[in-house]
Amino acid sequence: MINKAIDFYFDFSSPYGYLASTRIEAIAAKHQLVVNWHPILLGAIFKVSKQAPLTSFPLKGDYSLKDFERSAREHQTPYNPPNPFPVAAIAVSRAFYWIHENTNPEISSLSDRFVHAVFKAYYVDGHDISKPDVVANIASSLGLDTAVLAEALGQQVVKDRLKQAVDDAITRGVFGSPMMFVDQEPFWGNDRLEQLDRWIQKGGW
Amino acid sequence: MINKAIDFYFDFSSPYGYLASTRIEAIAAKHQLVVNWHPILLGAIFKVSKQAPLTSFPLKGDYSLKDFERSAREHQTPYNPPNPFPVAAIAVSRAFYWIHENTNPEISSLSDRFVHAVFKAYYVDGHDISKPDVVANIASSLGLDTAVLAEALGQQVVKDRLKQAVDDAITRGVFGSPMMFVDQEPFWGNDRLEQLDRWIQKGGW
Numbered sequence: 001m002i003n004k005a006i007d008f009y010f011d012f013s014s015p016y017g018y019l020a021s022t023r024i025e026a027i028a029a030k031h032q033l034v035v036n037w038h039p040i041l042l043g044a045i046f047k048v049s050k051q052a053p054l055t056s057f058p059l060k061g062d063y064s065l066k067d068f069e070r071s072a073r074e075h076q077t078p079y080n081p082p083n084p085f086p087v088a089a090i091a092v093s094r095a096f097y098w099i100h101e102n103t104n105p106e107i108s109s110l111s112d113r114f115v116h117a118v119f120k121a122y123y124v125d126g127h128d129i130s131k132p133d134v135v136a137n138i139a140s141s142l143g144l145d146t147a148v149l150a151e152a153l154g155q156q157v158v159k160d161r162l163k164q165a166v167d168d169a170i171t172r173g174v175f176g177s178p179m180m181f182v183d184q185e186p187f188w189g190n191d192r193l194e195q196l197d198r199w200i201q202k203g204g205w
Numbered sequence: 206m207i208n209k210a211i212d213f214y215f216d217f218s219s220p221y222g223y224l225a226s227t228r229i230e231a232i233a234a235k236h237q238l239v240v241n242w243h244p245i246l247l248g249a250i251f252k253v254s255k256q257a258p259l260t261s262f263p264l265k266g267d268y269s270l271k272d273f274e275r276s277a278r279e280h281q282t283p284y285n286p287p288n289p290f291p292v293a294a295i296a297v298s299r300a301f302y303w304i305h306e307n308t309n310p311e312i313s314s315l316s317d318r319f320v321h322a323v324f325k326a327y328y329v330d331g332h333d334i335s336k337p338d339v340v341a342n343i344a345s346s347l348g349l350d351t352a353v354l355a356e357a358l359g360q361q362v363v364k365d366r367l368k369q370a371v372d373d374a375i376t377r378g379v380f381g382s383p384m385m386f387v388d389q390e391p392f393w394g395n396d397r398l399e400q401l402d403r404w405i406q407k408g409g410w
């Protein structure tokens with residue numbers, strides 16, 4: 001028996017995280033599942049997993065840059081190579097948890113839209129999502145009070161929440177983006193969406 | 206227009222190379238293509254691409270070991286976790302090129318079978334393919350003269366041929382195993398076989 005959610009771990013600065021984010025909800029809905037978004041920071045995780053950004057490696061980096069675009073084209077996903085890249089997704093990730101876990105349901109209900117709005121800002125509209133004014137503009141477009149959000153982003157409890165999310169992800173074995181869990185079964189990579197779909201369909205193998 | 210071959214680069218010591226080797230010929234045949242096998246040595250390539258064996262990384266290594274088996278199970282591919290792992294596939298790779306490019310067609314025609322026999326020896330029957338007697342047994346099972354092969358493996362021209370294959374692969378951008386090319390389009394990973402299939406079917410996108 002499959003549980004009720006797909007846990008979707010990602011870094012906002014990960015192109016494969018973005019690409020998978022545009023398709024995971026349709027896969028989940030097909031199986032009456034919801035998507036739980038878990039923004040994390042690959043920079044922190046790479047320190048544990050001894051990795052480095054994909055594009056920093058000779059040969060593999062060139063392939064990756066080409067593959068981001070090819071993978072987007074296959075599914076007609078809007079994609080403009082981001083620049084600068086990668087960026088620190090700290091503020092947007094903190095903002096996500098503040099929104100998602102807000103005691104005000106009018107705010108917490110915006111978290112799905114916030115994820116897609118951040119990705120669109122970076123991968124479609126070409127905005128640097130590490131900049132405070134870009135974060136504010138995204139929040140504003142969703143009707144959030146940007147002054148309240150800016151104040152929240154400076155709170156220790158909000159900073160700690162993201163740190164906790166990263167620690168929890170590492171404990172669960174997350175080492176890349178996207179990394180998805182169905183029950184406790186991990187799937188790493190945008191190129192595993194079809195396999196994840198088959199896994200849910202068959203109830204594993 | 207798609208050309209007549211899929212170029213399949215792999216290290217005999219790569220589980221994903223093995224898994225893909227069991228399915229690539231059916232995909233090729235579907236499109237009236239042949240498979241050109243290109244054994245390479247990831248150890249040499251990793252020096253250029255600044256990589257290391259997948260299983261050597263924290264978190265990612267554990268996932269990989271689990272995923273080798275899960276990926277095998279999905280397609281009912283026989284797979285026993287190899288031990289020792291990884292091994293140096295130098296001798297078997299040299300043997301491949303000596304067989305494949307042999308001027309005696311009775312020998313050169315055995316190269317496809319040799320690839321599968323080596324993979325089976327390592328991933329199904331549990332033999333250490335880095336050992337000379339294992340290589341000899343595989344060759345013998347195909348009807349090859351093991352004394353002639355052993356003598357050939359010591360020749361500089363045979364050693365140089367593998368070195369050339371590795372250099373050519375790097376020039377082409379190969380950084381992992383399996384890595385497949387259709388025309389000049391690269392696809393990296395066992396989990397890209399379906400995408401490769403779609404690419405050929407559609408003539409790209």
